[in-house]
Amino acid sequence: MAEPDKLEAVLWLTFTLGGFIAALFIPVIIVINNLAPGIGALSQEIVSYDSMLARLGPLARIFFLIVVVASIYHGMHRFKFVLFDIGLLKFKTPIYVLTYAIIVISAMIAIYSLILIPNP
Amino acid sequence: MDKEVRSYEYKPSKTWWLGNRRYALYMVRELSGFAVAVYGFIFLAQLFTLSQGPLAYDALLGVLLSPAGILLSTILLVFAIFHSLTWFDLTAKVQPPSMKGKPVPRKIVVTGTIIIWLFISYFVAVFIFRVG
Amino acid sequence: MASQKTIKIRVKRYIPEKAEEPFYSEYDVPYSEDMVVLDALNYIKDNLDGSLSFRWSCRMGVCGSCSANVDGKPKLTCSSFLKESKGDSILVEPLSHFRTIKDLVVEIDVFVKKLKSIKPWIIRNEEKPIADGEYLQTPEQRDLIKQTSMCINCMLCYEACPVFDMDNDFIGPAAAAISYRSVMDSRDDGAKERLDILTSKHGVWDCTYIGECSVVCPKAVDPALAIQKLKAMGGISIIKSLLPKKK
Ligand code: SF4
Ligand code: FES
Numbered sequence: 001m002a003e004p005d006k007l008e009a010v011l012w013l014t015f016t017l018g019g020f021i022a023a024l025f026i027p028v029i030i031v032i033n034n035l036a037p038g039i040g041a042l043s044q045e046i047v048s049y050d051s052m053l054a055r056l057g058p059l060a061r062i063f064f065l066i067v068v069v070a071s072i073y074h075g076m077h078r079f080k081f082v083l084f085d086i087g088l089l090k091f092k093t094p095i096y097v098l099t100y101a102i103i104v105i106s107a108m109i110a111i112y113s114l115i116l117i118p119n120p
Numbered sequence: 121m122d123k124e125v126r127s128y129e130y131k132p133s134k135t136w137w138l139g140n141r142r143y144a145l146y147m148v149r150e151l152s153g154f155a156v157a158v159y160g161f162i163f164l165a166q167l168f169t170l171s172q173g174p175l176a177y178d179a180l181l182g183v184l185l186s187p188a189g190i191l192l193s194t195i196l197l198v199f200a201i202f203h204s205l206t207w208f209d210l211t212a213k214v215q216p217p218s219m220k221g222k223p224v225p226r227k228i229v230v231t232g233t234i235i236i237w238l239f240i241s242y243f244v245a246v247f248i249f250r251v252g
Numbered sequence: 253m254a255s256q257k258t259i260k261i262r263v264k265r266y267i268p269e270k271a272e273e274p275f276y277s278e279y280d281v282p283y284s285e286d287m288v289v290l291d292a293l294n295y296i297k298d299n300l301d302g303s304l305s306f307r308w309s310c311r312m313g314v315c316g317s318c319s320a321n322v323d324g325k326p327k328l329t330c331s332s333f334l335k336e337s338k339g340d341s342i343l344v345e346p347l348s349h350f351r352t353i354k355d356l357v358v359e360i361d362v363f364v365k366k367l368k369s370i371k372p373w374i375i376r377n378e379e380k381p382i383a384d385g386e387y388l389q390t391p392e393q394r395d396l397i398k399q400t401s402m403c404i405n406c407m408l409c410y411e412a413c414p415v416f417d418m419d420n421d422f423i424g425p426a427a428a429a430i431s432y433r434s435v436m437d438s439r440d441d442g443a444k445e446r447l448d449i450l451t452s453k454h455g456v457w458d459c460t461y462i463g464e465c466s467v468v469c470p471k472a473v474d475p476a477l478a479i480q481k482l483k484a485m486g487g488i489s490i491i492k493s494l495l496p497k498k499k
Contacts, residue, residue, distance in 0.1 A: 002369075002448050002449040002452045003448070003452055003453075004447070004448050004451040004452060004486070004490050004493075005451060005452055005453050005455070005457060006490055006494065008451075008453075008457040009451055009457075009486065009487045009490040009491065010490075010491070012457060012483060012487055013487045013488075013491060016484075016487075019153070019203075019207050020207065020211065022156045022160075022200075022203065022204075022207075023203060023204040023207040023208060023237075024204070024237060024240055024241075025240075025241075025244060026156055026159055026160075026200045026203070026204075027197060027200045027201050027204055027241065028240075028241035028244050028245060029159075029163065029244070030159060030193055030196055030197045030200055031197065032244075032245055032249045032251060033163070033166075033249070034162075034184055034185075034189070034190070034193035035190065035193045035194065035197060037185060038184070038185045038189065038190040038193060039190060042251065044185065046249065046251065047181060047185075049170070049174040049177045049178060049181075051250075052166075052170055052177070053170070054250075055248060055249060055250055056170075060248055063248065064163070064167065067160075067163075068160050068163050068164050068167065069160075070160075071156045071157055071159060071160030071163075072157045072160035072161065072164070073157075074153060074156060074157065075153050075154045075155070075156045075157020075158065075160060076154075076157050077153075078150050078153035078154060078460075079150075079153070079154045079157065081150065081460045082147070082150050082151065082154065084418065085136075085137055085147070085150075085414065085418075085460070086134060086137070087132075087134030089418050089419060106160070106161070106164055109164060109168055110164055110167060112171070113164075113167040113168045113170065113171040114167060114171075116171035117167070117170050117171045125353065126268035126353075127268070127351035127352055127353050127359055128266050128268070128273075128274060128351060128352040129351045129352075130348040130349070130352075132414075132417045132418050133414070133417065136414045136417070137414070140464075142463065142464060142467060143414070143462065143464065146460075146461075146462045146463065146464075150460070210461070210480065213477055213480070214477070214480045214481050214484050215484065
């Protein structure tokens with residue numbers, strides 16, 4: 001009867017890891033990648049096409065892949081529960097499918113893009 | 121127990137999260153998690169346009185650096201920092217760090233986490249974004 | 253003597269023989285500073301309306317049977333003073349996350365089943381003969397389980413838990429907290445078995461750390477945090493079981 005739910009456990013641990021990665025890296029990335037050049041605190045040169053390419057060595061690519069997927073995973077996992085909270089628990093299965101489909105598709109787009117981005 | 125016993129059942133509330141200040145704050149906390157995903161999508165879009173060449177990238181960059189884009193980044197940043205703080209706080213509560221078998225005082229844990237966090241942010245800025 | 257001050261008590265009633273829907277009754281009860289809501293209910297039952305039903309026993313916050321919503325907040329009626337209420341009337345309603353049987357009396361089988369399912373007793377690989385005396389603990393070992401041991405099964409945390417309201421199968425705060433206590437108990441050998449139950453489909457995974465359970469608990473148990481710790485312990489033990497065994 002009391003079988004451990006291995007799937008939920010793996011989903012939860014990934015969610016925790018994702019939350020930690022997002023907590024560490026997302027604020028600084030927003031600041032440097034969007035806010036600072038936006039308000040002129042940093043030159044917009046920092047986010048130009050060429051400087052983006054210049055920083056995208058193999059390690060940076062892996063780093064960005066992890067951060068993007070971790071953030072999307074973490075946020076969508078929680079968003080799923082928000083939907084339940086506002087009374088949509090009766091659609092549990094479709095919401096699960098949709099949430100994780102979005103995550104998988106995002107991860108695939110990220111991998112595809114990072115492979116395709118030309119080397120500096 | 122007699123299954124025939126009559127009883128009254130209340131329907132689960134769909135608006136409980138408006139019920140008190142703490143429930144509402146919980147909702148804000150959860151939405152801060154969602155905001156992190158929203159930024160994930162934005163960053164994903166940037167990576168995607170990078171792969172499609174300078175024209176596509178610059179078009180998106182124009183939107184992101186417009187006043188509306190800046191407003192959105194600001195909101196997302198506030199939520200993201202809220203996410204970071206609540207997340208570090210919870211982690212420290214679930215796995216309280218200890219030294220030599222003694223729990224580390226909360227003040228030290230909080231300041232320590234923030235210092236490490238700032239240091240890592242600096243590291244990302246300098247070594248990944250090559251700021252400065 | 254000055255005329256006795258009174259206070260209005262509004263009670264949400266449910267009498268299945270009389271009406272399909274709950275309704276409210278109002279009573280004027282003599283007021284004094286040292287009275288709790290349960291005293292007022294007992295006054296009503298003894299003097300005004302013998303048909304009013306509610307549960308109580310210890311009158312001192314130990315038995316956990318007198319739970320109700322007082323002015324919309326989950327409380328032990330024996331520990332809520334009349335003077336804590338602002339305004340000149342006090343609203344008393346049954347716990348709404350459980351079925352009402354009559355007036356303030358709710359159906360608690362759903363909770364008792366959960367309590368049974370987590371085996372709230374000490375599990376030993378080998379019982380010690382009685383002649384060998386008690387299972388001893390050091391003060392440090394005792395400290396680990398002190399807080400969660402305080403639970404009195406009042407179910408107020410279930411009333412505060414929206415997740416339980418949505419899904420009655422969810423193990424919920426108290427049962428998880430009590431189980432956490434057993435997992436951490438130095439005399440208990442059942443951690444593996446307990447974590448299996450807690451990490452099953454209707455175990456701890458649906459908790460989203462809303463945290464209201466810990467706010468309403470009259471015994472300062474922190475079920476919300478206990479559940480997060482159980483997720484971590486349970487999750488890690490499941491991952492370990494999935495990894496290939498090292499010799
Ligand atoms: S954990 Fe607290 S609120 Fe919940 S049943 Fe136990 S004593 Fe009551
Ligand atoms: S009557 Fe026992 S806890 Fe209130």
